[in-house]
Amino acid sequence: RAAFRAARGPSQRNAVNCAEAEAAMTAGDARRAAALWGKVTAATPSFEEVALRLVGANDSSALQIFLLTKLNTLGPSDKAQATMVATWLTELYLDQINRALLEARHGSGSPAPAATFAPAAPPATSSSKSGSRPADRKGRKEKADSPSTVAELEKQLQDFLREQVEVVDPGVTTDLLASYGRMDDLMHFASCRKDSEAVAEHLVSRGDADRAVALLRRPDTPRELAYKFAPPLMAAAPRATVDFWLAAQPPLDPRRLLPALLRLGETLPSEATRGQALRYVEFALNRLQCQDAALATLAVALYAGEGGEERLLAYLATARTPAGHPLYDPHTALRVCRDANRVRACVALLCEVGAYDDAVRMALGFDDGLAADVARRPQDPQQRRALWLAIATHKFANQAPDAEGGDSIGQVADFLKDAGGAVKIEDVLPLFPDFARIDAFKGALCDGLADYNAQIQGLRAEMEDATRIADALRRDMAALEKRTAAVDLGEGCASCGRPLAGSPPCSAGPWGGALPPLLLFPTGNAFHGACACAEAKALAPPPVAARISYLQQTLAQAVGADLAGRVLLENGTSVAVSEAAQQLDALIAAEDPFCGESVVRLLTKPLVDLPTEAAELRSWAI
Numbered sequence: 203r204a205a206f207r208a209a210r211g212p213s214q215r216n217a218v219n220c221a222e223a224e225a226a227m228t229a230g231d232a233r234r235a236a237a238l239w240g241k242v243t244a245a246t247p248s249f250e251e252v253a254l255r256l257v258g259a260n261d262s263s264a265l266q267i268f269l270l271t272k273l274n275t276l277g278p279s280d281k282a283q284a285t286m287v288a289t290w291l292t293e294l295y296l297d298q299i300n301r302a303l304l305e306a307r308h309g310s311g312s313p314a315p316a317a318t319f320a321p322a323a324p325p326a327t328s329s330s331k332s333g334s335r336p337a338d339r340k341g342r343k344e345k346a347d348s349p350s351t352v353a354e355l356e357k358q359l360q361d362f363l364r365e366q367v368e369v370v371d372p373g374v375t376t377d378l379l380a381s382y383g384r385m386d387d388l389m390h391f392a393s394c395r396k397d398s399e400a401v402a403e404h405l406v407s408r409g410d411a412d413r414a415v416a417l418l419r420r421p422d423t424p425r426e427l428a429y430k431f432a433p434p435l436m437a438a439a440p441r442a443t444v445d446f447w448l449a450a451q452p453p454l455d456p457r458r459l460l461p462a463l464l465r466l467g468e469t470l471p472s473e474a475t476r477g478q479a480l481r482y483v484e485f486a487l488n489r490l491q492c493q494d495a496a497l498a499t500l501a502v503a504l505y506a507g508e509g510g511e512e513r514l515l516a517y518l519a520t521a522r523t524p525a526g527h528p529l530y531d532p533h534t535a536l537r538v539c540r541d542a543n544r545v546r547a548c549v550a551l552l553c554e555v556g557a558y559d560d561a562v563r564m565a566l567g568f569d570d571g572l573a574a575d576v577a578r579r580p581q582d583p584q585q586r587r588a589l590w591l592a593i594a595t596h597k598f599a600n601q602a603p604d605a606e607g608g609d610s611i612g613q614v615a616d617f618l619k620d621a622g623g624a625v626k627i628e629d630v631l632p633l634f635p636d637f638a639r640i641d642a643f644k645g646a647l648c649d650g651l652a653d654y655n656a657q658i659q660g661l662r663a664e665m666e667d668a669t670r671i672a673d674a675l676r677r678d679m680a681a682l683e684k685r686t687a688a689v690d691l692g693e694g695c696a697s698c699g700r701p702l703a704g705s706p707p708c709s710a711g712p713w714g715g716a717l718p719p720l721l722l723f724p725t726g727n728a729f730h731g732a733c734a735c736a737e738a739k740a741l742a743p744p745p746v747a748a749r750i751s752y753l754q755q756t757l758a759q760a761v762g763a764d765l766a767g768r769v770l771l772e773n774g775t776s777v778a779v780s781e782a783a784q785q786l787d788a789l790i791a792a793e794d795p796f797c798g799e800s801v802v803r804l805l806t807k808p809l810v811d812l813p814t815e816a817a818e819l820r821s822w823a824i
Contacts, residue, residue, distance in 0.1 A: 220247065232256060232264035240271025249283075266294050273366070281369075288370045289378070295359040296382045302352045360390050367394040376400075398423045402431055411439035415446050428454060432462035440478035447482050456486035457494055464500060480504040487521070487529075498529035499538075506542040514539075514547050518554075528554060546572070553579055562589050566596045574620055586624045593617075594625060626650055689722050696796065697733035706730035711751070712758035716779050718787070723794040732758075735786075737795035741804065746789065753786040 223238035239252045249272070256265040269291045276284045363370070372395060379388040385404060392400035398417060405414035415435060418428050428450070435443040447454055463479050483501045486492045498521055505514035521529045536551040545568060552561035558580055565573035570593070577589035594617065691703035698707050702720050706713055710732035713719075718731040729737065735754045739747040760779050793799060810819050 232259040232261045236264040236268035240268045284369050288366045299355045363391045364394045406434050415442045429458045436462040440475045444478040444482045456492045499531050499534050502535040503538045590621045590624045695730050696727040706732040710736045716757040716760040725794045734790050738790040741800040
C-alpha cells in the first residue's frame, strides 16, 4: 500500500502492481494476482504471458478476473484487443455454465461424461501453446467460492453481454452462443443489439410464433420484418398473424403480403387457416379498397375452398370496378373453380368471358333454369336463338310423345314463352318425331300465327308511314322548285355594295353572256353573278376554284346566238351552254357564301396567309 501511494507516474505504479502480483502468485492467491496484473498498462509482462500463467494455475475464475480487469483498463484506441478480451470472456462464461449444468446433472444421478472442461486458451502466439488441462480437485475447490448455480451464471453472462454489446463482435459472439446451444442467451444478445430480425428469426425457428408476432407489433420493430416473416407466421399462427395485420397502423401493403397468402391458395390449408386468410383478404378488398387482380383472384380461390358456393357466387357478382369490369382475372378464376368442382361458379365465369355456349352446355348438366338464365344474357339475337335451340334440343329431342300429347309437348308453350321470341314453333317442331300429332301443338301454333300476324301488321304500318313521308318529301321538293322571291334592283350587292342592276367590279372577273346576272339566296343575301363566283372561289379548294373561273369565263363569252349552242370545257369536251350553266350553279349557288358550311370550315384558317402575304404581315410590324 505504502509503495503504491509513493509511486509517481504510470511506470512506477505498473512496477508496484507487477511486484505485488508476483508476490500474490507465489503465495498461491491467483485471483489477487490476476486483479493486479489486469491493472498493468505496460508492455511487460505481456498479455499472453500473464494469461498462460493463470491458465496454468487451474483457476478459471482467476483468468476471468484478469480479463475483466484488463477490459476495464483498455482505452478507446484498443478496440481490437478489447473485442478479443470480451470474446474470450464470453467463452469463459459459456464454459462455466456448461460445467454447472454437467455438475447439476451428475448430482441428480445422471451419469457424468468422461471428458472434463478447462477454460479456453488465449490466441496462439510464438510464445504460447493452445490447449486445456483437466480440472483437478484444487481447481474445483476454488470454483466453489464463485457463484455456482446455473441461474446466477446465466444472469452474469446476460449482464456481461448487455454491458459489452458495443465491444464484442456480433458474428463471433452469435456463433459462440449457437455452438453452445444457448438460444435464450442468443435472443437476449440480439435484443441488446436491437436486432429485431435476428430475434424474430430465432423465435420462428423455435416455433414460438406468438412471441414473434408480439415482437413485430412493437413500434420500434422495422416494418419490413412484417413482410419478411409473413409466410412462416401465417403457417404457424394464422389468427395472431391476421390480427396483427388488421391492427397495423399505418396499414400494411396487401400486395407485399401476397406471397404468404398465395401459398394458402395453392395448397390445401385447414379450415381455420383458410378462414383467417379470407378474413384479411376481405379486409384488404373492402376496407383498404385494394383493387389488385392477384388479391381478388386469391379471394376466389379461398371462397372456392368453402363448403358451399353461395359466398363465392355473391363475390363473383360484386367484385367489380366502378366501370363494371371484374377485379379478378376471370380465366384464372375459372381454372380454380373447375379444379374445386364449383359448377355454378364456372357457369358464371364462362358468361364473364363470353363463352355462353359452354356455359349453357355446362348448366344443362344440372340445372335447366340456370341454362335459361344464361341464354337470356347475350345481346346478339342470333346468339340467343342458338342458345335457346341448344336448350330445346336438350329438353325435347329423342322424346316420344304419347297420342294425347305427352309432357314434352305440353311444355312447348311454356318453353316458347320463356324464350321470349328468340325461337319459334317452327324451330322446335323438327325436334319431335314425325308421328307426333299436330293437334298437340295447337296452342303453340296458334300463338305463333298470332305473332306473325302482329308482325305483318306492324310492317304494314311502317310501310304506310314510309309512303306518307316520301309523298311529303316529293311535295316539298316540288314546292321548292317553284318558289320565287322578289328583290329590288336598287339594292346593293352583298359582296361589292353596288346596285344589283349595275355592273359588278372588274375584280370580280368576267360577267355577262350566259353568266347569271344575279343570285338571291334564302338567307336574303343577293349577289352579282360575278361577285358570287369570286366569293365561291375564295372559299373553295384550288381545283374547284380553277373550275369555277373557267366556267365563269366560258359562259361570259357566250353571247347572242351562242346561247343556244355549245361551249368547249377545259377537258376538251363540248357541252351545251345550259348544261355548263347548271354545273356553275352547282358550284356557286349551293349555299350562301357568307353563311354556308364553307365559311364554318374556315374558322381555323389564319387571317394572314404567311407564304403569300408575308410582306403584308411585315408592314404591320411595330
